[in-house]
Amino acid sequence: MxxxxxxxxxxxxxxxxxxxxxxxxxxxxxxxxxxxxxxxxxRSVNRGELALAQTPAAAFAGALAARAAAELQNPVEVQRFLAELRGKRPELTLAAVVTEPRSVKYRFLRKRRYLAHSDAARVGQTLEAQRAGDKLIYDLANTVRQRGPELEAIAATPGGVPSLIRAAAPVTVGGKHVGMAVCQTEIAKRAPLVxxxxxxxxxxxxxxxxxxxxxxxxxxxxxxxxxxxxxxxxxxxxxxxxxxxxxxxxxxxxxxxxxGRALGVGGxxxxxxxxxxxxxxxxxxxxxxxxxxxxxxxxxxxxxxxxxxxxxxxxxxxxxxxxxxxxxxxxxxxxxxxxxxxxxxxAHGRYTFVGLANFAEILSGGGRPITQPLNFYFTLGVTVLWTVVNVFLHTALGLGLALLLKDPLLRFKGVYRVLLVLPWAVPNYITALIWKGMFHHQYGAVNHVLSLFGIEKVSWFSSFSTAFSANLVTNTWLGFPFMMVVALGALQSIPKDVYEAAAVDGASRWQTFRRITLPLLRPALYPAIILGSIWTFNMFNIIYLVSQGEPAGATDILITEAYRWAFERADRYGLAAAYAAIIFVILLVYTLITNRMARATEDVLE
Amino acid sequence: MTRLACSLSILLLATVAQAKPLVLWHAYRAAERTALEETVKQWNDGGRGRDPEIQLLAVPYDAFSDKITAAVPRGHGPDLFIFAHDRVGDWAESKIVEPIEFWMTEAHADTFLYKAIDALCYKDSLYGLPLAFKSTALFYNKDLVKTPPRTTDELLALGRKLTDAAAGRYGLVYDNTKLYFHAPWHFGFGGAIFDDKGALRVNTPEAQRALAFARQLGGPGGIVPPESSAVLTTSLFNGGKAAMAISGPWMLGELSPSLKVGVAPLPKVSATGKLAGPFLGAEGIMMTASCKQKPAAFRAMKFLTGDGVAVQRALRARQPVANVAAWKDPRVQRDEVLRAFRQQLDSATVMPGTPEMRVVWSPFDMALQKVVGGGIAPKTALTDAESETRRYLEAARNAARQAQATR
Structure with missing residues (x-):
């Protein structure tokens, strides 16, 4: 030992x-x-921003705007003020720009000119000189007009440590917006001690x-x-x-x-x-x-x-x-x-941390009644129904065909096998599109065949049951070959002498199937069924291409629903990701349970 | 001391003359692509003066807007790109497109058709210069329809005469479960999407009447085949199985050459006496915020949307161009199809380019499915659509507010 x-x-x-x-x-x-x-x-420190708390922002805007408004009415006074300012703090710049609607015809065209600028030469000058800096000031004036006062730290290189600070605020005179005051200063750099x-x-x-x-x-x-x-x-x-x-x-x-000091309003x-x-x-x-x-x-x-x-x-x-x-x-x-x-x-390329809000929205159904297709539980129900019916049909058909193909008296077995595996070999979106066409009300092959038998044409995608059946038929067509191949393989591995012994004991065909074939197939079929149900649960292509969720989103399953939230509705990537996480949890739980069950049956068998 | 301007322009690192070419992304194919390539060649061969050359890159249409949204903020985007105006609001909010009104004058703006340039405007800023406008109109098969219908009553009467559902023949075909194609009736009946203050106004009696009309056209005993789609529209119209179709200029390239096709403005809605008002989309050249040579890029935009090259595009690619002067050209006037689209422009409704508009489509399409295919009452369907849209808008507003709060 x-x-x-x-x-x-x-x-x-x-x-x-x-x-x-x-x-x-x-x-x-x-x-x-x-x-x-x-x-x-x-990196995130460098990317940080200056924040203005809600109430004092108004005070700041008021202070800046009051000063500028007084000056806007008297350009001479403005120049005097700026000259004085330059003397005191040469690193500071202040500009006031007037922007007012110029043309009644175009809402985007407006008059703009500097009423005040620490560059004396520019005062009163119209802004037609097409300079990059001027455009920036002009765009800033627009932003500030729409969004209110702005305080911004600016880095010379993207992601770098800021070197400039800029405050801008809209200016209103007599309740009317007339322009913008902007004030900018450089940040004095202190050398680090160590x-x-x-x-x-x-x-x-x-x-x-x-x-x-x-x-x-x-x-x-x-x-x-x-x-x-x-x-x-x-x-x-x-x-x-x-x-x-x-x-x-x-x-x-x-x-x-x-x-604060520069504007004469104190800190x-x-x-x-x-x-x-x-x-x-x-x-x-x-x-x-x-x-x-x-x-x-x-x-x-x-x-x-x-x-x-x-x-x-x-x-x-x-x-x-x-x-x-x-x-x-x-x-x-x-x-x-x-x-x-x-x-x-x-929202607009910005992500905000919302904690569990997305999950809460999904799991609460988003305030929609449960009969509404956009309610999570409705979709979950449809998904489960979709998975169960599909996997049942796949297994039943696959097993049945495998048993037929195993029949020793059957001729041309190879040909049948190839033909039956074909649906699996064709890419599933192509099959889906073909079936979509075949289910068309007016021109589809399915309705054509039905009408040959005197059955009235069915509008496949206008009610839940028919649209669901159309999806089901397509996916069964796609899904049974896999089960058939798995079952065929497993059938091959069942030793013949077991059957012979049963025959000697006088077992009927049903008894042989029920007591020998099925139990011995179980170890091979279990993983196939688990795998098949996970695939079906997330079978995006069929739902998205065949019924397209019609009627009114009722046949959507969880995965297509998630896709629609991200890319077809309101760019709600977060919500879609939460959907995906929920799908993952559901499948994880499902796999754990079925694995345990599979192990239990194996134990029994042993 | 031009400290402010100077320090601001440092940030741009721009005006320094760089010989780097201006990269222009587009999704044009076939004749439109050739026409664009020709005009770009003119710029590169001398039209540019001392400005950099333009380098074209064709990007597949399906991936176009996603690529722009992903590439530009990371600095891998183009300098210029060509796209429809409907994403302008979203891109302006995410600072992907550059406002260009700084360089605009009224005289320059006047060279474009008003609706086309107005479409590219968002929150009082201009985000592109229009190349072409696109709206739906009525296509008809000249062998089956002698004179196109002028009112919806005429349309119904003519359509019933031409419809034989058992033989698979229909009077009219269009993608009738999509708001985009339903819009002519929606606005013709007096419906709206947002009111003047920007509040959602989808569920109105007018909109309900328009939906009932769509059911009349596409429901049982109607003149539009069930389960219509864009693909079915082209194939039925091309196969002579549909006498009329509602589609846009993009269908011109897909028509079979043997077909005698006429295009006419959509008919007047008999119930209201108003002209049907399809959505108007403007295709424009836009500048990205990451462009390093903005003044030069603007000059290139100005050249590519200029009057001279617009005539070439109209003749070569049969594009309904956005320049006023191009429509005065006798060669353009002679083109009957282009003339019909130009006429249609007058009653077209500019599609809102706002982020709010983006959430309207999906719920409204669902309402159309319910009414046209399922026969549900228009009022019920629209009530659902409106409450669902409101929910999306609320969620978007919350997200924006949270983003604002963390700034």
Whole structure:
């Protein structure tokens, strides 16, 4: 007994090495996760925006607009004010643009001219000079007119740290919109107290040292180097985040102090300016947590075992790596992305986190009565009915045909087999389109045949039962060959002597089928039925192409419903993703239950 | 000190003369494509002056709008593209298309047909210059129909005479469960989609009457075959099995050459005395927000939508072009088909290019299915459609509000 244990368990020394290797791996992973998270966080910090709280926004707009309005009535006064302003704060610019409807004919054409600009030469000048900067100011004036005051931090490069801050507000005189006041200032850059790059360089050096030094350095020194690299990397990431946050703090300060003072309204009007450093706190918190977990697990020895297995079965893992990476890229990442999308709502290219709202909307039926096809439970009912009837028909037909084809007296078996497998070989959307045409009321083959027998033409897609039947016929045509092939294969494997023994005992054909064929087919049919029902549950092509959900969405199943939410109704990608997640859960539960049942029957058989 | 303008233009990194070509995406095929290629050649061969060349890229129509929506925000999009105006609102809200009214003058705007340029306008900004306008009209088989019907009563009478359901012959065929093709009756009966204030107004007595009329046309004993679709429209009309069809200029390229085809404006609705008002779509060149050479791109747009090349497009590709001057050209005037589309423009209703419009289609199509195919009362069907549309609008508004709140 003890010898057995010895051969399966690695030696003591090996285990220690595994443990050390595991700890290093875990530390490295932790560092990697932290740095990735920090990079993500940094990006979101840089993407952050300035926020104006709801009520003080009005105060800000009022202050800016009041000042500008007074000036708009007296251009000379404006110039004087601007000259004075330039003297005091040369980094600040202020412009007031008048935009008013010019033509009654075209709603998009309006007069615009600078009434005030810190560039003295431009005051009073019409804006026909076609310059990019002018267009930007003009477009800004339009945006502000439609959307109200705007405060924006601008980075010179997309995704970079902002270097400019700009406030713009509509100006109204006597209740009438006359133009825009815009004010812009640069953000003074403070040099960081501690530069981050030496830490980064140190981390890199340690890492290279630890990884590449190989046998020239003692093992413990190498571990120490890697651990040091981890610490350096973490510090580096932390410092960069701090610096970005600092820039944002400065930005808010500039907005509050600079703009307020420049407009002569004091800092109070801008007191409500908040800096929102993006929504990055969550990824950092999550990543830190993940890093901690990974680290703890590593130290607890899980990492050791993984690393041990990795190093012992190096080649095996190397062989598996390409397909594992492929799976991760093509299956798990999209899956995770789709799952995540279910928690967001989409409008005009922007996604907003809404928590479980999408799921709640679906599961509550969205306020529609259950008799309405757009109610989730109605669609679910249709989907279940669709799956059950289909799988029953597929299995019955497939099994029946397989039994016929197995008949030893039957001639030209090969020909029949090929013919019966043909529907399966044709791409299913082509079959679907052909059947769609065949079910046409006026020109379809089905109605034509019916009329030969004196039956009145049926309008297949105008009622639920007929539209559903049309789908069913098409999908049965497509689905039975698979079941037939599976059953044929399984029938082949049933030993003949069992039947002979039954014949000797005087069993009838039905008894033979009921007591021998069916039980022995079960292990082969079970997985086929599970697979078939999952396929049918998600059979998008048939529903989408044959009945197209008619009448009025009644024959839609969950998967086509999800598609319609995303691409045909209101661009509700989040809702569609939530549908997909629900479908996944339903199928997961179904598979777990049927698997257990299958295992139970196998046990009985054994 | 032009600090503001300067610092703003830094952001554009634009005006620096770059020799990079302007990339133009389009989904044109056949004659329209050839005509476009010819006009682009004229620009490249000298019409451009010192501006960069235009590089054409044909993108399949089905994937076009999705590609624009996905590529432009990531900076992989074209500088210019050609598309119908119906996505303008959505793209303007997501900052995919660039407002261009800054460069426009009234005189320039006047060179276009008013409805065509107005269609490309969203929230008081202009997002493209129109190339062509597209609306449905009445196609008729000259062997079967001598004079096209002028009123819906005439249409019904003529249609009944030409319909023989047992032989598979019908007076009229059109995709009658789609709002787009139902629109002529919807507006002809006095229906609306949104009122002046932008509130949804789908379920009105007028709209119900229009739906009842669609049932009269396409229901039992009607003159339109059951289960009509766009494909069936072309095949029945081409096969001489339908005497008349409601379709747009895109069907011209699919007609069999042996057929003698006439095109006429859609008839007047007898019940109201109003002309049928199909949806008007404007196809325009739009500039993306990611374009790096905007003034040059605008000059290219101006050239490609100019009066001179418009005549070429009208003659070559039989495009109902959007330029006023092109319609004064005697060669264009001689084209009977183009003239019918031009006449149809006068009663056409500009299709709203707003994001709100995008959620109207699906519920309304469902109402049409219920009424035309299922014989459900128009009022019931429209009540459902309106409440469903309201639900979508509410959801979209909530999403927009949340996006605003997180800004």
């Amino acid at each position: 003890s010898q057995d244990v010895d051969t399966t368990r690695p030696a003591r020394g090996q285990r220690l090495r595994d443990a050390l290797g595991g700890a290093t791996g875990a530390l490295l992973a932790a560092a990697l996760v932290t740095v990735t998270a920090a990079a993500l966080y940094l 530069p981050a790059w030496p830490l980064g360089a140190a981390a890199l050096a340690c890492l290279l040292c630890g990884l590449l030094a190989g046998a020239t350095l003692p093992r413990r020194l190498r571990y120490a180097a890697i651990m040091l690299a981890t610490v350096c990397l973490a510090l580096f990431a932390h410092l960069r985040v701090e610096q970005a946050l600092d820039t944002y703090a400065q930005l808010g300060e500039t907005a509050r102090e600079g703009l 109070a009007a801008f007191a409500a300016v908040e800096t929102l450093p993006g929504r990055g706190t969550l990824p950092l918190a999550l990543a830190t947590l993940l890093a901690l977990v990974v680290g703890a697990l590593g130290l607890a020895g899980v990492g050791a075992r993984i690393a041990g297995a990795l190093s012992r079965n190096r080649f095996a893992y190397a062989y598996v790596a390409p397909s594992a990476i492929g799976m991760a890229l093509l299956v798990f990442i999209p899956f995770g992305y789709g799952l995540g999308l279910g928690f967001f709502d989409h």
